Amino acid sequence: MLTIKNLHAEINGKPVLNGIDLELKPGEVHAVMGPNGAGKSSLSKVIAGHPFYEVTKGEVEYEVNFKKRKLLEMEVDERAREGVFMSFQYPLEIPGVSNLEFLRTAFNAICKHQGAPEMDVFDFSDFVAEKRKMLGISEDLLERDINVDFSGGEKKKNEILQMAVLSPKVAFLDETDSGLDVDSLKTIADGISKVRAKDNIIVLITHYHRILAYLSPDYVHIFKDGKITKTGNKDLAFRIEQEGYKDF
């Protein structure tokens, strides 16, 4: 359970979140929509702990394994180890570090934190192979440096691969569906629905209802000027697709 209370945040002194209240419960899928600059990406970055954002007011309560934690007081890596995940709208390229090594380091860091046994190179390769196939990712992509010379679609798939490997409790997916062709969109949506479980929360930040057709969200929130201006069910997404944001 993730409870966001009256969250205000700014970047470079410019307010981007102006009082967000949101309650996310295990098993739910939430969609966040809204015009450009409404604060959708900012919300996911603040939740993940991006260093450029400053929280000026409000709090975020994170309940995991029957423990209540103040999320905003946790370091970025600790949030991740406790099950918070954000898929990047623009995934970073990291030359020199192989994708597979990156995944295994992250996976083992989380295992260690949660007291689970770490996996060796061989077991991990098998484990990843299964997830990789599910997302139609070629083996060669694992050997390559993180996101370096990946196509747009490959980068997005790689984000979802990371989610599938790390199996987070709360996942903010920031425009994962942008820039994908129809087939890739379906593959990614299938991938996400396989990771979806009774005990995790998925927040889809999107401009399109297409992905929502696959993942049928329980709630759709409309963001504007750093605030939630309306919350509804998935029909809301269809209305927006047709009418735009002017009435919200």
Added chain:
Amino acid sequence: MEIENKVVEDVPHDKKEASKVLASEYQFGFVSDVESESFAKGLDEEVVKKISAIKGEPDFIRDFRLKAFATWKKMQEPTWAAVDYPPIDFQDISYYSAPKKRPKVDSLEEVDPELLRTFERLGIPLTEQKRLTGVAVEAVFDSITVGNTHQKELEDLGIIFCSFSEAVKKHPELIKKYLGMVIPMSDNFYAALNSAVFSDGSFCYIPKGVTCPIDLSTYFRINASETGQFERTLVVADEGSSVNYLEGCTAPMRDENQLHAAVVELVALEGATINYSTVQNWYSGDKDGKGGIYNFVTKRGLCKEPNSKISWTQVEAGAAITWKYPSVILRGDNSIGEFYSVALTNKKMQADTGTKMIHSGKNTRSKIVSKGISADDSKNVYRGLVKIGPGAENARNFTQCDSLLVKDKCSAITYPNIEVKNNSVILEHEATTSKISEEQIFYLQSRGISLEQGVSLLINGFCKEIFQKLPLEFSVEAVKLLELKLESSVG
């Protein structure tokens, strides 16, 4: 000045064990503290003569020194390097200082906690921490130290591995033959100075056909304040022999002597191989760069005869100013020269480093892989020369220069020079510049990877080709050293 030549197990199975070996060695070395005088500041012919007399050197060494001094007097301090420092007053230096008693403290609790944290992170054993910080340690003699056992093994194979002074006395014929063969006294300002006043150093000779069974390592046994300012190393590998030679250590080395001008000469005869690895972490000064060491080193190898190979691997992580170009002269046909380097600069450090590959033999090959990491306000220069002489038929060179910038204020510059006087050669050059950004670190952290691990991934990724060339134990320490140096810059 006391240097101990010591030997370390080839590839230790267990790092702790290796540390134990080191620690016990130091205890052994600790008792041989020698007290003697230091010279007043200043340098003239009399001083040079006096150094030679104190060391009881034969005439040919004294003459070598005097000739070098005469040459040096006529030379100008080089100013072409892209480093910036106030002029050095060469008359304001004492050119002979005997090992000094260090200021002793009673326990580690009296030592700068920041320094202790560094030691801890580098996994330096307690005994050695005490040694480095000058805590009084009760000297314990082991009747048989591991070092001694190896020394015996080396002797049986005919390998000579001793201090330079000892070699001058015991093996004058070898010294006479090879001293200055690769780096003539007139080579450059600092090499000439070193040739005139060198304090001590190491000598190593591997006889024909012998593969040295262990990595040879010179490790300064006395605290940094007493290490040689003007060190001299000579390694000779006779026909068909091979040796791995390690120099330096990862522990931060402090020294009251700001100027260091060492000379290292390597000679490989027919079919011989020398791998020379250095990890250097001289004190680089405080945050404003004050008090750091100026490290002006001349290192060169000569592939004198056919089918020989010399490989330099260096991890440069210290010194306020580094001026260093380990080079190879490829004279023998089919000989191979390699240079693998990681140079890290942070704070106000300045490094102007690189290599020269001088091809004169046929079918000679050289490979240069240089990785520069600059952080904070530092300046990191790669300066290289690939020179192909007219007789170097079918020579080949591959050069790769990669720079990694951490944040905005630092700089990385490469000067890859090429001179070709033969049309049958193939030269390749690759270069990249990349940057560690806060966004990249955030990306890694957002997947559960700690800052420390993230920096380690990035550094390892960038330097893996070089680290692979280092002996295992050295490479583990080198990685940790770089991580430690960069964490404060990234975090």
